[in-house]
Amino acid sequence: MEPRRSWREILMLPGPTDIPEESYRAMGSLLINHRGREFREFHTQLIEKLKKIIGTKQDVFLLTCSATGGIEAAVSNVIEDGDRVLAFVAGQFGERFAAAARYYSENVVVVEIPWNRAPTVEDVRKGLSENRDVDVVLLVHNETSTGALASNIEEIAGECRRAGALLVLDAVTSLGGVPFSFDEMGIDLLVAGTQKCLAGPPGLAIVAVSKRAWEKIESLKKRPTYFDFTLHREFMSRGETPYTPAVTLFYGLDASLDRIFETGLNEWVDRHRRGAQAFYSSLGELGLEIYPLPEFRSPTLIAVKMPEGIRDVDVANIMAEKYGVHVGVGVARMKGRMIRIGSMGMVTAERIKASLRALCGALNEQGMRLDYTSVEGIVEESLSK
Amino acid sequence: MEPRRSWREILMLPGPTDIPEESYRAMGSLLINHRGREFREFHTQLIEKLKKIIGTKQDVFLLTCSATGGIEAAVSNVIEDGDRVLAFVAGQFGERFAAAARYYSENVVVVEIPWNRAPTVEDVRKGLSENRDVDVVLLVHNETSTGALASNIEEIAGECRRAGALLVLDAVTSLGGVPFSFDEMGIDLLVAGTQKCLAGPPGLAIVAVSKRAWEKIESLKKRPTYFDFTLHREFMSRGETPYTPAVTLFYGLDASLDRIFETGLNEWVDRHRRGAQAFYSSLGELGLEIYPLPEFRSPTLIAVKMPEGIRDVDVANIMAEKYGVHVGVGVARMKGRMIRIGSMGMVTAERIKASLRALCGALNEQGMRLDYTSVEGIVEESLSK
Known part of the structure; x- marks a missing residue:
């Protein structure tokens, strides 16, 4: 039988993403x-x-x-x-x-x-x-x-x-x-x-x-x-x-x-921009490093460099198992050093907040001290624009 | 929205076939x-x-x-x-x-x-x-x-x-x-x-x-x-x-x-043989021509040559629209002259009887005089073996 997952888990993979x-x-x-x-x-x-x-x-x-x-x-x-x-x-x-x-x-x-x-x-x-x-x-x-x-x-x-x-x-x-x-x-x-x-x-x-x-x-x-x-x-x-x-x-x-x-094509597309903005502002506030240079940052794929000494696979595993948030890890020359979050398709404040909460929680288990609550407002504000 | 068909219609196509x-x-x-x-x-x-x-x-x-x-x-x-x-x-x-x-x-x-x-x-x-x-x-x-x-x-x-x-x-x-x-x-x-x-x-x-x-x-x-x-x-x-x-x-x-x-692999496979046998015996009884020579007849695809003057597309359309049975027609050099029935996957007496009933009905609308009831028993018997 096919594996069953809960509706409470979310796919923030570089794809596939959750579907309606x-x-x-x-x-x-x-x-x-x-x-x-x-x-x-x-x-x-x-x-x-x-x-x-x-x-x-x-x-x-x-x-x-x-x-x-x-x-x-x-x-x-x-x-x-x-x-x-x-x-x-x-x-x-x-x-x-x-x-x-x-x-x-x-x-x-x-x-x-x-x-x-x-x-x-x-x-x-x-x-x-x-x-x-x-x-x-x-x-x-x-x-x-x-x-x-x-x-x-x-x-x-x-x-x-x-x-x-x-x-x-x-x-x-x-x-x-x-x-x-x-x-x-x-x-x-x-x-x-x-x-x-x-x-x-x-x-x-x-x-x-x-x-x-x-x-x-x-x-x-x-x-x-x-x-x-x-x-x-x-x-x-x-x-x-x-x-x-x-x-x-x-x-x-x-x-x-x-x-x-039904959402409206322009609104659907623009939510990707606002969603990514919410991610980038929050990650900046948390002091985490975003991989691409500012003017090249994608509205659909958020690449976060892992701090020295922290392996991406460990972080992704905690995010999936403890928080039910599935994300991608680094590949090719970034293997081991990057979390890749797909912010694609149904972009909502809830999904972004769940992802950031999971990321902070997982990184904290790896020895960091991040305060997720400090960015919750940023997400709400970015998405409501 | 995707087209909706009734569970009462059946796919006897050369594929896809109905699935559980x-x-x-x-x-x-x-x-x-x-x-x-x-x-x-x-x-x-x-x-x-x-x-x-x-x-x-x-x-x-x-x-x-x-x-x-x-x-x-x-x-x-x-x-x-x-x-x-x-x-x-x-x-x-x-x-x-x-x-x-x-x-x-x-x-x-x-x-x-x-x-x-x-x-x-x-x-x-x-x-x-x-x-x-x-x-x-x-x-x-x-x-x-x-x-x-x-x-x-x-x-x-x-x-x-x-x-x-x-x-x-x-x-x-x-x-x-x-x-x-x-x-x-x-x-x-x-x-x-x-x-x-x-x-x-x-x-x-x-x-x-x-x-x-x-x-x-x-x-x-x-x-x-x-x-x-x-x-x-x-x-x-x-x-x-x-x-x-x-x-x-x-x-x-x-x-x-x-x-x-669950059916049993051998039984699943053998039903294809018995199902095809039911088709071939019935078609013979009805006096319809089967395309391949006897020793080459497929257990999964039943190819029936259309009698002179009857177009396969007309027959297939009546079978689909009046009887809800979807079959294939002739292709390439057999275009226009053949009905192809897929007897694949879930092979049951009901599906075979429905197909033969539809085929007889459609051919009768095209001027033939076939008696479907004459073969109903053949199907029951072949499948029960």
Whole structure:
């Protein structure tokens, strides 16, 4: 039997996050024929909802795979042998993005960015001037391993366009958590997750494809069968998917998107900003160190450096076992030294307070002397704004 | 909101099929941290259950993707540029298998088999003698587009082994519906679906990997990031998956497997045989034509040729709308001319009778004069055996 946890525990992971009760209920609804009229209508409406959130009138597909599968789909549809790829890497997901691309072309150039910040317009301009004839630029919008957000995507996209390169954006933990307009920003290919800021179930990936990206996709000599976007476009024209979709996950995501629109899309997104502000102000007040430089701090992933001598795993275990608050730990070069709190999806004062209370309690068990009550007011105030 | 259908409607599709009530309930259970102890224990037990059904002590992975994604994973892990692949094609899924492989090597030789039967030991022996130095053989166990089952997999695997080739078996609609022993049969790589004879939710693929397959996998210069089996093995050694799994689908599948073991694995599998026997005897009695030759008829997919002048889509629509029985129609070269009934998962006399009643009723509306009551007893008798 599946493990049962209590509703009193909360998932503040870098994803998956908690999802609305109605999303759980929807996932228990009866399966239907994915080649029938009901599914086609439902699926078409679901994609329209996603288009509103992404800010696009162009093609959007919902793929049955994890977000990393969405990354695989993206790189395999626009990169072929010999293509010159420029990958900006400022964390583990940047590394993974470059590694995924390397399967499809050996010509992947990595631009290393310090992990305590995100790539900037200047980085991209410099990278594109030092590396000529780049076909594809890979960039992580919100680096989930470090909590750093890249800004000015519109300008970055402009640099790519002027250099004749496509911009493929990993928006896995940003979509739904920052204001988004795929068409106006000029992104060519976007990959997002459902189990992050959209508060949907894990197991699906979202992709959006621009007109420029289609030209490249159609020019490829071959594409992997499972991820072939031209097939997805063909089937989507009648509301279907090329292969059997994860129907119950589509149901769950649909219910989550309805929750977003009931809340109001702008309000949903802005709560991420206010929630992160509450975290950062509180952490500052408590004297804890936030990993990324101030101007790069993510609205969806809060990365807290552990004080010397305290291991992240010990802190996370106490937070989970004593307080029922599940968070992530450091990965790659930050392994052992960082607590990563996902403030994604349903951002509320209660969830933030529970997280800070648990963090303070766990750190105090490790020898610190933090007063959680000193920041409770900060959270209330930030969220009410 | 997701489309709602009635419990009185039944899915007799070539997949997905109906799943137990407890599987729906399980999918509505709360998400947990996929990097935590509870998930690791649950996942490890789930894989052990799958190993029992597959009949293996070797590696089994549950992938977050459709069965076609499992096919992509299989071919991408054992085929690299220049590899010689021999694909036996007797239907649409055989064609798809060969097409998937062609992305990874241009050296794919197709052996065409008449669509009203499945590949035999003789076909494989002949194919391997006419094509030397084959690295990988692709074979569909149960061709879902035609309702033909390949027998003597053990001997086929022996032929492949003697020729120095790996056998990759598409068991998407056979696992759980025919007796299986991966290790004794000597299969090298197996791909199965969850939403077919296991009566689980759609959105997952099952793969099993032999020792011989590992040698080939490890020898490849590169593997796609999302599907890399060496990463899956590494993470599975501690009960995890490399990337975020579709947690709620894992829950649902687990509940379905529990139902199988409560029924008894042998009884569960044998019901597929008896259920298909009930269909074939009844269809014969009614004078309807079964597509595959007698010795190749599948225990899980019943392919009925439409009488001259009757379109499959019209029949399927009446079956769905008037009788609430959802079935598949003809595809590829059988488009327009075939009703495909999935008799998978929960095989009961009630479901078979409802399907035959609907089929007779729909065909009668198209001008035939079939007497459903003449076969009701056949179904009861076949299932009670």
